Amino acid sequence: xxxxxxxxxxxxxxxxxxxxxxxxxxxxxxxxxxxxxxxxxxxxxxxxxxxxxxxxxxxxxxxxxxxxxxxxxxxxxxxxxxxxxxxxxxxxxxxxxxxxxxxxxxxxxxxxxxxxxxxxxxxxxxxxxxxxxxxxxxxxxxxxxxxxxxxxxxxxxxxxxxxxxxxxxxxxxxxxxxxxxxxxxxxxxxxxxxxxxxxxxxxxxxxxxxxxxxxxxxxxxxxxx
Amino acid sequence: xxxxxxxxxxxxxxxxxxxxxxxxxxxxxxxxxxxxxxxxxxxxxxxxxxxxxxxxxxxxxxxxxxxxxxxxxxxxxxxxxxxxxxxxxxxxxxxxxxxxxxxxxxxxxxxxxxxxxxxxxxxxxxxxxxxxxxxxxxxxxxxxxxxxxxxxxxxxxxxxxxxxxxxxxxxxxxxxxxxxxxxxxxxxxxxxxxxxxxxxxxxxxxxxxxxxxxxxxxxxxxxxxxxxxxxxxxxxxxxxxxxxxxxxxxxxxxxxxxxxxxxxxxxxxxxxxxxxxxxxxxxxxxxxxxxxxxxxxxxxxxxxxxxxxxxxxxxxxxxxxxxxxxxxxxxxxxxxxxxxxxxxxxxxxxxxxxxxxxxxxxxxxxxxxxxxxxxxxxxxxxxxxxxxxxxxxxxxxxx
Numbered sequence: 001x002x003x004x005x006x007x008x009x010x011x012x013x014x015x016x017x018x019x020x021x022x023x024x025x026x027x028x029x030x031x032x033x034x035x036x037x038x039x040x041x042x043x044x045x046x047x048x049x050x051x052x053x054x055x056x057x058x059x060x061x062x063x064x065x066x067x068x069x070x071x072x073x074x075x076x077x078x079x080x081x082x083x084x085x086x087x088x089x090x091x092x093x094x095x096x097x098x099x100x101x102x103x104x105x106x107x108x109x110x111x112x113x114x115x116x117x118x119x120x121x122x123x124x125x126x127x128x129x130x131x132x133x134x135x136x137x138x139x140x141x142x143x144x145x146x147x148x149x150x151x152x153x154x155x156x157x158x159x160x161x162x163x164x165x166x167x168x169x170x171x172x173x174x175x176x177x178x179x180x181x182x183x184x185x186x187x188x189x190x191x192x193x194x195x196x197x198x199x200x201x202x203x204x205x206x207x208x209x210x211x212x213x214x215x216x217x218x219x220x221x222x223x224x225x
Numbered sequence: 226x227x228x229x230x231x232x233x234x235x236x237x238x239x240x241x242x243x244x245x246x247x248x249x250x251x252x253x254x255x256x257x258x259x260x261x262x263x264x265x266x267x268x269x270x271x272x273x274x275x276x277x278x279x280x281x282x283x284x285x286x287x288x289x290x291x292x293x294x295x296x297x298x299x300x301x302x303x304x305x306x307x308x309x310x311x312x313x314x315x316x317x318x319x320x321x322x323x324x325x326x327x328x329x330x331x332x333x334x335x336x337x338x339x340x341x342x343x344x345x346x347x348x349x350x351x352x353x354x355x356x357x358x359x360x361x362x363x364x365x366x367x368x369x370x371x372x373x374x375x376x377x378x379x380x381x382x383x384x385x386x387x388x389x390x391x392x393x394x395x396x397x398x399x400x401x402x403x404x405x406x407x408x409x410x411x412x413x414x415x416x417x418x419x420x421x422x423x424x425x426x427x428x429x430x431x432x433x434x435x436x437x438x439x440x441x442x443x444x445x446x447x448x449x450x451x452x453x454x455x456x457x458x459x460x461x462x463x464x465x466x467x468x469x470x471x472x473x474x475x476x477x478x479x480x481x482x483x484x485x486x487x488x489x490x491x492x493x494x495x496x497x498x499x500x501x502x503x504x505x506x507x508x509x510x511x512x513x514x515x516x517x518x519x520x521x522x523x524x525x526x527x528x529x530x531x532x533x534x535x536x537x538x539x540x541x542x543x544x545x546x547x548x549x550x551x552x553x554x555x556x557x558x559x560x561x562x563x564x565x566x567x568x569x570x571x572x573x574x575x576x577x578x579x580x581x582x583x584x585x586x587x588x589x590x591x592x593x594x595x596x597x598x599x600x601x602x603x604x605x606x607x608x609x610x611x612x613x614x615x616x617x618x619x620x621x622x623x624x
Contacts, residue, residue, distance in 0.1 A: 208393070
């Protein structure tokens, strides 16, 4: 993949400022041009399942951020020690260990959200974005770029998740972060919450609309026929 | 007279919209209105070998809208009839019709305004002509909704259906789903309290100030069939004497345009005589529903399964869906064999969902949407089979 090619180039350069243009792009690309959800279409299951409320989406994004930073750093540190034949299972063990840690922390401090997220915290293990970054980036890069890459991708994942959750919670239950936003007077006038927003199909359509807006604004993404 | 108006438009108004004119941007909007009112002046030039037919897509669409008029008029009367039946007031034929017209016309106006508004905006942004497709969808949407549905919900659903059901796929002729049914499905899942129950189907039913006669029920026959085994009752609480006749004529609660199978059959006749709708889809659809009905009769595990097969053809939205929605030429199967399969499965699955799942009494809506999605697959296999057959034939000849 292109990332690995780019990666070897980075590794060979002797000294590089911490926030060189290349490193800054590791942070900014996943937010737009190379977004894990809208461009690479990875991690869609969780984007559909836990975007009913903003709070869940934020907690989920933070969990993924923590797991991703940890996994990218550990794999990057061990990258010359991991035999390439068993690398997938090693990566899985690392990610699984981190997910269990995150799950325990969530259960201890935000029990209610942890209950709502149910299996989806555990399923971070199978989140394609994390495995994808480990394979494509952390295995061939030093610690610092891997760290930035993790933050960039987790943020790219997170902002889509939170945007979708915002739309769904606002129209689906008239709330944001659990607080009533749409005033009672609207309901008195005959406004009703949109039940379809709560159902998974609407998450898919909302993601689709985000992709639509993104592609129409960003000409780089339009393929030639 | 109309010629003079057309000439005036061509000479004095149109230049403003042509290239370099004042309103150049709005040419699509102007063009849409002009061709809507007048048959476009495209003619074959001297050298052409094909004759251009004066009947363009707009004229075709108008025929479909005309075919829906009987159902619309009957729906207006029935809305008033159900209302007066429920309140127990005295009424004349005109009272009922006018009451219904006042209830139904706003739905039609809102549906057209919202849908055409979106179409015009997209036409201007994309610089193409306004497509005609919405002329039919705009009429179908109010006809397949309960009369008491709030107008803003109709507008929201129409906008959703036109954008998500049609424009994202490339506009008229490219939609994979029937637009009107997309709007109905949106409302069904988004605002279930306004799409089911026993009040929404009757004019004034959701207005609590209207007094109802005791013991009246406005539940549709489908809802009644899932709830209880004993015969069907009408809004005044009296049992439908001959429920087959009542359903066939359409004097029952239901969505605006779908109650009267008779009115729908008049529309079906218009569509079939003019050759606009496919008789293959209609025929195989009815057959599919009847076969499924018979199978359920044989099974007979619950009262709904024992509803006679011919009853299934006249109750609920089956007739309306199979005549006006399943035959949508864009979202239906395109191949001849494919049309039989497509129609049959719509009827078959529609009745199956209706009987098996009491939460979704309008199975026909879900069946048509499902088969819309499956239509390209059916076409693909029909084509493959045809290619294989012909290949075999040429091989046989060659050998």
